[in-house]
Amino acid sequence: MKIDPKSAGDLSAQIAKALRDAIIAGELIVDERLPSEAELADHFQVSRPTVREALKRLAAQSLIRTQRGAAGGAFVNRISFEDAYVQQITTSTLLLSMNEVSFDTACEARFALERACAPLSAERRNADQLATMRAEIFRQNQPGLTDEAFCASDVAFHRALVDGASNPVLSYQLAGAVEAMQPLMNMITFTARDRERIVELHGQIADAIEIRDAEAADRALAELTTYTLELGTKAMAARDAQRQQPK
Amino acid sequence: MKIDPKSAGDLSAQIAKALRDAIIAGELIVDERLPSEAELADHFQVSRPTVREALKRLAAQSLIRTQRGAAGGAFVNRISFEDAYVQQITTSTLLLSMNEVSFDTACEARFALERACAPLSAERRNADQLATMRAEIFRQNQPGLTDEAFCASDVAFHRALVDGASNPVLSYQLAGAVEAMQPLMNMITFTARDRERIVELHGQIADAIEIRDAEAADRALAELTTYTLELGTKAMAARDAQRQQPK
DNA sequence: AGATTTTATTTGTCTGACATTTAAAAGTCT
């Protein structure tokens, strides 16, 4: 049924791949119980620790869950949107932080995707999502807010905007793009004037979403894109200058 | 430095989390060598197999790579865009196939994101990407092509379109959305007329991209969206009808 | 019948050992 060809990597990686392929191909369906570790060890002709390493690999991808006890075992897991979120966010965050992705590139991607959501959000947003946007704008106006808290609120605002599209697939895809930007955004020091301008644009977006005006929302988002790129350019220039003369 | 609070899950999950957090926080930087398994076991006061399970979890997420031998060990891995692609695609694919996401929802998300790329692609596409799009259109015109091959070519066409934006972050994000749709698209049986219409729209998109006309590209993509949604609705209706009377 | 105890199954963890790989150290020859 699922053999193990002599190919690449350690045994646990090969076994994990065989099981993963079986799940993707639908040979193992959701909530189905895998054979016990002992049975798998026997089937693949390896020891139980090796099987366990393979199973832990799958568990790390949320492909299976395990349960102890008599009727326990490893079960094919239905990947929830929550699971997928957190995986996407950690992957995206590390991808950006480890690959010298420029602020511009990441920023462009984020806002391009977000503008794809805006028309849908203008059409479908409910009162809750609008209220969240307003609440985050209010928070962003509080004096004494740290830059990090300001950024976190910014993320919350934009997530509410994205969620307004009422499309879980879009929300999932955007989660990575928006959240992964946060570390980069945190490198920016916001002046009072910067914040004022951002909050103003957030207000314009919320207004447009409220009256379901897709075009106005897009215009405001476009302006926010431009402004954020400017801030990023300034911040990077300042950082580079400091790097050359660190006295 | 990195202790292990009494909290949730098995030991290997806790240890994996501790190490993962250290990597995300930047305490362990790219290409840095982790302590050996024996040292980690000693540090966390667990046995070596438990440490190994934790490391395999991290390896499954491409967070570390391991090397055997004298100067071997586990090293913090620089996640490549390639690694991130395949992870995103498997996660997205399973997410869609396991959660009864409607064709409409997935399709809407995919084309919304793709339309976000189109203006950038019109502006920046190079000759290579345009040639790929033309080649795939040519392939799609071949008679006798299976539905699966047609879909695969469709994916290749759209990936070329996305890659035209020359933004690796966008390409990465879109990879999940486009590829994950393929199993759903494969449920559609394309008539000759369907294909003709799709290829015609692909041609319009390529023409628009060639002359760098962002608006024309958007219009064609919008039409393709509508048409694909229609096909999906028809296919789902046909499938449901067959399900009720499977004689 | 219902509550309690026992039992069997399964994952979680540990110990100790050996195999394999690999780089560096030691040794050897020219």
Add this chain to the structure above:
DNA sequence: AGACTTTTAAATGTCAGACAAATAAAATCT
């Protein structure tokens, strides 16, 4: 001295066997 070969040590990969802990089902008792 320098280049080649051999040895060694360190690390991961794998195995075997054992016990602990959880848990559901079966058996037992009231």
